[in-house]
Amino acid sequence: MNALFGLALKSAWNRRLTLGLTLLSIALAVTLLLGVERTRVAARASFSQSVSGADLVLGARTSPVQLMLYSVFRMGGATNNIGWDSYQAVIRHPAVAWSIPIALGDSHRGFPVIGTDAAYFEHFRHGRGRSLSFAQGRPFDGLFEAVLGAEVARRLGYRLDQAITLSHGSGELKQSEHGDKPFTVVGILAPTGTPVDHSVHVSLEAIEAIHLDWQGGAPMPGVQISPEQVRKFDLSPKTITAALIGLKQRTAVFKVQRHINSYPKEPLLAVLPGVALDELWRVVAMVEQALLGISVLVVAVGLAGLVAVILASLNERRRELAVLRSVGAGPRHILALLALEGASITLAGLGLGLLLLNLAAWLAGPTLEARLGLTLALQEVSPAELKLLGAVFLTGVLASLLPAALAYRQALTDGLTPRL
């Protein structure tokens, strides 16, 4: 067998161009397969890291997934708000340690605006329990002050003391600008890799203030209240969209959830982020499966290419194999020679694929983390990935048994002088 290994290597080197391309196609297929798997895992991780601190998410009664999507991930619109009084009532429960109110509905140049209070900067946790930190500036304090997420500042090129105006809704209508009440940027948050990076934060009172002269989603005709006059009005919040709630003891979570869900004066919903996310994954699973299916097919195409290349080489190698037989190689050796070639190329393809994947993660990782909040760091091969790799290797070995078996039969009938 030792005699064969060196020969297999030299023979493969002799056909390095075709085999190299085959190797590359397998490697790229493996990169895709692992990339899809890694992105899937990273997406899940990033979602669950976006709410790592909160024990409950509170909102109007809707589906738990939808509540999570709009309150935490800022995807889609809220269906309903909840009353400030109801909010105040339920968080008075003794098990509640802190809560962060969230009022959504406005935007700045496509970035969602979050109305909240000081608790946001104190209690919000992301990643593995990290709290928010400021790259520049401080939390908002005055009425028309705003704090930007890292991406908002980076993409729009904003600095401290910049004046910005908010738009009503997602900002696609020009006439729904809150142009009369500009905000000043007083703080810019450090990057978190969560939706916080894409948000503009203002106080709940500010949200109230910019909507004083609005009704039903449009400015009231003939009514104009200037920023100076606004301070004379009662600016305490009337409604919020959602709230993140932290408990003193996690064990109380179901008790508090029941307490909120059975609040008599208004239909409220409290969800456990983990449970809602699981539900979300069940929805997304189909897409994941489709992506995985496609990458499995790509791997299959790569391996089929390998078999085709080895099969095609068989004819031109017929004499070579007959010569090997005349110097003592048995049909079993011929079988082993070809199977070895297929297995080695599959293995090399796996290695190269892993290398490419890590290279891609290294090159694109920081960008992906900043823009999408996906952490695709260099990492060890996870057990799930190992299973995928093992399956690819096994399939490659089995597939290369086909040309090997043909060569075996050919070796038996050809003997020492192939009839060509």
Next chain:
Amino acid sequence: MRDLPGPAILLEQLRFRWQRQAPLCLDIPALDIQAGERVFLYGPSGSGKSTLLGLLGAVHQPESGRIEVLGQDLARLSGSGRDRFRVDHIGFIFQQFNLIPYLPVLDNVLLPCRFSARRRARAGQDHGRQEARRLLEALGLEGEQLGRQASQLSVGQQQRVAAARALIGSPELIIADEPTSALDADRQDDFLELLLQECAAQGTTLLFVSHDHRLAPHFTRELSLVQLNGARP
């Protein structure tokens, strides 16, 4: 084994056909070649000589009859035993395409030593490299030619490399199948002389198959496969 006097090749009532329903391809009542003989076997193309060589090299098995090579009944060998016996005791030279194109000349010559510990041991020190160089030199190849890939050599040079490979590790029997037919007339004689010299020097039995009668006088005995073979393939 080669020191023992006795037949190098012994055939008795040999019959072979490719498929059960096919007509007989070979039917040789008796053939006996003594150790040390250098035999010219006349066989025009289609006379079944490739088949006979496959039988002697134990890659095909006869339908009936007995094949003894160097005293070994080939039917008694297992599959891997046949492969080992072939490389241990027989060197082959074919009409063309003898060499592995991507291996250097020296590695081509050393191929039998890769597969056979016996040939390796008999080829001497340095895994047979010195012996390979000596043989190649005796056959007129030396220097940087030894490092070249086989595919870069002329046909005549390739046949000489093939002869060196057949000879390395002193197998008792060399079977040559039309080794000169790809060469022009001058080179044929050169090649034949070199091959015969080396065989004589090592006491090797040579079975040389060709359709070219002009070469017959170089050998100690001449046989005709057409006459030996009762079957008409």
